[in-house]
Amino acid sequence: EPEVTQTPSHQVTQMGQEVILRCVPISNHLYFYWYRQILGQKVEFLVSFYNNEISEKSEIFDDQFSVERPDGSNFTLKIRSTKLEDSAMYFCASTGTDSYEQYFGPGTRLTVT
Amino acid sequence: AQTVTQSQPEMSVQEAETVTLSCTYDTSESDYYLFWYKQPPSRQMILVIRQEAYKQQNATENRFSVNFQKAAKSFSLKISDSQLGDAAMYFCAFSDSNYQLIWGAGTKLIIKP
Numbered sequence: 670e671p672e673v674t675q676t677p678s679h680q681v682t683q684m685g686q687e688v689i690l691r692c693v694p695i696s697n698h699l700y701f702y703w704y705r706q707i708l709g710q711k712v713e714f715l716v717s718f719y720n721n722e723i724s725e726k727s728e729i730f731d732d733q734f735s736v737e738r739p740d741g742s743n744f745t746l747k748i749r750s751t752k753l754e755d756s757a758m759y760f761c762a763s764t765g766t767d768s769y770e771q772y773f774g775p776g777t778r779l780t781v782t
Numbered sequence: 783a784q785t786v787t788q789s790q791p792e793m794s795v796q797e798a799e800t801v802t803l804s805c806t807y808d809t810s811e812s813d814y815y816l817f818w819y820k821q822p823p824s825r826q827m828i829l830v831i832r833q834e835a836y837k838q839q840n841a842t843e844n845r846f847s848v849n850f851q852k853a854a855k856s857f858s859l860k861i862s863d864s865q866l867g868d869a870a871m872y873f874c875a876f877s878d879s880n881y882q883l884i885w886g887a888g889t890k891l892i893i894k895p
Contacts, residue, residue, distance in 0.1 A: 700881060712827075712873065712885040725882050758825055762883075769815050769881060773827040 671695045673774035675761050681780045682751055690746045690777045692761030700764040701744045702771060703736065705729070705757040712760070718744065751781045784809045786876050788886035795864045796894050802849075803859045803889045805874030811835075814878045816850065816857045821871040821888070830872070833857065861891075869893045 674693045682688050694701050703715040716726040718736055733749045744763075748755055758778050762771040785808045795801035807816070818830040833841045833850050840848050845865075849858045861868055874886040 702882065704883070706825075711887045712875075712883070714882045714884065717880070717882055725880050727882075760827060764881060769877060770817075770829065770832060771877075771881070771883060773819075773829075775824075775826050778825075 673761055673763055673772050675759075675774035675777050677777060678775065679778045679780070681782065684753060684781055685750050688748050688751055688779065690748075690759050690761075690779070692744045692746070692763075692774055693742050694744055694761065694763030695765070695772055696742070698763035698765045698772070700724075700766075701736075701738070702762040702764075703746045704760045704762065706760065706776075707754075707757045715746070748779075751779075753781050755779060756781045784811070784876055784878065784884045786874055786884050786886040788874055788889050790889045791887070792890040792892065794892040794894055795861075797866060798863055800860060800862045801864055801891065803861075803872050803874075803891070805857045805859070805886055807855050807857065807874075807876045807884075809855070809876065809878065811878045814876060816848075817875045817877065817883070818846070818848070818857075818859045819873045819875060820868075821873060822869075827873075831859065864893050866893050866895060 676691045701718040706712045716730045717724045735747045737745050758776045760776045761774040787806045814835045816833045820828045820830050831843045845862045847860045871888045873888045875883045
């Protein structure tokens with residue numbers, strides 16, 4: 670069964686550094702999403718992406734965040750200058766055009782020290 | 783703005799018994815989707831069951847079923863014949879035509895052997 674993959678599974682970085690989280694959505698899916706979950710808290714929507722542009726973004730998704738689909742398979746989330754409060758689990762998800770169900774990747778745990 | 787409320791931070795049930803997890807939501811939309819996701823300690827997000835708001839019939843998936851009350855904006859999850867592997871965080875989530883998921887705070891389900 671096709672699945673969403675994410676790399677790395679765990680990323681440790683120092684405050685102020687840039688990180689890129691990578692996702693490979695299911696191959697025929699066209700809608701992509703990033704969510705984050707701070708430990709012990711609810712999952713929060715960050716951004717949705719369709720047709721090579723952002724379709725929706727939350728208040729959390731400020732100028733330090735950006736998303737890109739650099740090629741036909743990867744979908745990346747970049748955090749330009751990480752802060753301690755960016756420490757969280759980041760989930761990527763994708764949806765096809767014939768379904769509203771979002772398929773989630775296993776997540777990347779980001780630790781900012 | 784849409785909101786999702788899970789009023790039970792933690793629930794416990796004896797193995798083989800039945801448990802119901804509560805979820806209420808608030809929206810002015812008439813067409814939307816509701817989901818229950820399971821998050822085990824691995825933190826992978828696993829879809830348990832989904833419900834389209836336009837369907838009156840409650841969704842069922844094996845031991846999992848929902849009680850969808852559209853007028854009351856209630857969407858509870860019933861787990862029958864609870865098994866040790868059901869122990870996890872359970873999140874209720876709402877999606878409208880924008881497809882972004884709005885999440886509840888989660889309910890930790892403990893299964894007593």
